[in-house]
Amino acid sequence: SFVAVIGAAGLAVGLALQGSLANFAAGVLILIFKPYRVGDFVEVAGVSGTVTSVLVFTTELNTGDNKRVIIPNGQTMGGTITNYSTNDTRRVDLVMGIGYGDDIDKAKKVLEEVVAADERVLQDPAPTIAVVELAESSVNFVVRPWVSKADYWGVYFGLTEAVKKRFDEEGISIPFPQSDVHMHQIANHD
Template sequence: MPEFSTDEASKYLDLYIIPFAINLLIAIVIFVVGRIVVNIIVKIVGKLLAKSSYDEMLVDFIMGIVRSILLLFVIIAALDQLGVDTTSLVAILGAAGLAIGLSLQGSLQNFAAGVMLLVFKPFKSGDFVDAGGVSGTVKGISIFTTTMNTPDNKEIIVPNGLIYSGAITNYSAKETRRVDMVFGIGYGDDLKKAKTILEEMVAAEERVLKDPAPTVAVSELGDSSVNFVVRPWVKSADYWGVMFDFTEAVKLRFDQEGISIPFPQMDVHVHKEGE
């Protein structure tokens, strides 16, 4: 084992040990102070986002991203103080990030769509929507997927990319909706009487709004019927109830008043040769 003289040991101490110890101490200070500064910045960002209307999940996610990026800079600065080649480290991290991004291209698309959904909020939890080829009540929106419950109580998890890339119909976005119904009567029935009956029934329905005014009008002279459109406005929550109840009530009332509701039919005339 080689022996060092006092001068050599002192020289080794001055050239290597003391500078490294100083750099290590400075690197520790950079890391500790950097973490404190990062926490302060993250708290400020969190307070600013909390004052906005952004979803809580999005706020937490943004804060996590900001914290991770700032801590990465702090770590690189501390390693640079120790003499580590941070240029190569950054290049390696960039290459790794590119490789991961390419392998998770679909997931990143869902992630980006999730961020857009949480920022712009085309719908919220509890809304009934038609999106991504699925109709249902939104139960939750995460960064990558949206969970819906269908009317027959099936839970469907839809990728956010599929939702944001297509049309989104939000049936709960407005407080009121128009119920579009069509009722046909026979050509031999009293048209004015049928119209009066429909107008009376709409006026008697308590769930129908007075403003906007409902519409009852002849819309078509069909192949086997004269068709009325009945378009009352209701609160969104009453939409299906009014449609189902009113359709049943019209059938019963027309039967009572002797007004027929024709169904498609075909008359076949047979002609014998020689007649």
Template sequence: MEEITGLLNKDNMDALVAAVSAFGLKLLAAIVVFVVGRWLVGRVTRLLEAGMKRADTDPTLISFFRNIIYFGLLTMVVIAAVSQLGVQTTSFIAVLGAAGLAIGLALQGSLANFAAGVLMIIFRPFKAGDYVEVAGVAGSVEELHLFTTKLRTPDNKIIIIPNAQVTNEPITNYSALDTRRLDLQFGVSYSDDLDHVRRVIKEVLDAEERLLEDPAPTIGLLTLGDNSVNFAVRPWVRSSDYWGVYFDLQEAMKKRFDKEGISIPFPQRDVHLHQVAS
């Protein structure tokens, strides 16, 4: 009886030693896979980051893709290391896929804003400092994030717009080009000499040093209105001088018209009273 018990104990010990040895080898293999895989992930991430920097990619986009690639590859390394321990990873991958689908459905709006932010960072319809009109709002671009765009309005208000709204509507970038055209309109009376008016307008434009000579300003009779003859005045300026010239030119034109006796009519209505005998 004692011999049988000793034999069983010996068999159990041998089995235990074999099991521990096998598990130890698996654990060692898992550790090696994780350590080597993590080193490779870091190496690949650094190479991709260096490549994006050489391609002059936006820093925000570089940071985002670096993190996404790093944690995505690291997840694959962890799954490979766990599989070395004999754990079935098929169900684990299925759970991750289901969780990712559920998160994606719950964050549809945020993902739309994110996709729009990535597209804007890649295609660059505007940059920080540009004066733009987007989603019905005009202002200077303060910051462009992956989910939102921050604008500062001329009256010093900060407006944050979801990127999906920015890309779903037309974008007007007033700062994209170095020059802009002023679209001005001046109305004069039908009794004024049109040649005289045209000459006065040209003299006022010539006196404004900030106007560009090329393209040359355009002065033309636009419409014969109900109350006035309307001239279209189209000079060109540098984008940075737009509003300064816009305000100063209208003031200078009004003062010169007054000096030259050119009237700027406004809508009037004549009322005739008829006395009816009682």
């Protein structure tokens, strides 16, 4: 009958618009609550990048390798949003491993000197440098200096390189993952 056809068509249109309506509603919420703005560096829907536009149905990001990613706003508001641009400072988290035969106190002193030598590192809050793990192949230090958000990547890469160079100069090893293999000889009983 005609009523059944109209009902089926209405259902089909409703199902087809379901995603669009969810994206529209999420877009309105983004525009009202502003969890991020154009220019912010964010992680949404599993993608990290700089927000280039916030539209009613979609959010556009530019990734670090210069890809443009268009994310439906329903996915954006349906998950976790991490906004790295909201606060003025960020903590750099590095893990540096040394060999079990190396001097822990010497390595910690070198790490403190390398961090202190970088003028971009903030003194308040003070950097944290501590042994964090006795791993399978290394004794791991956590190095956590605070920096202005604009200096984050420069400090991250700069400290990694500076620590490697100083460890080389000081004879402190950075071990590769390794395993001990024990071979047992089985007696031959003839």
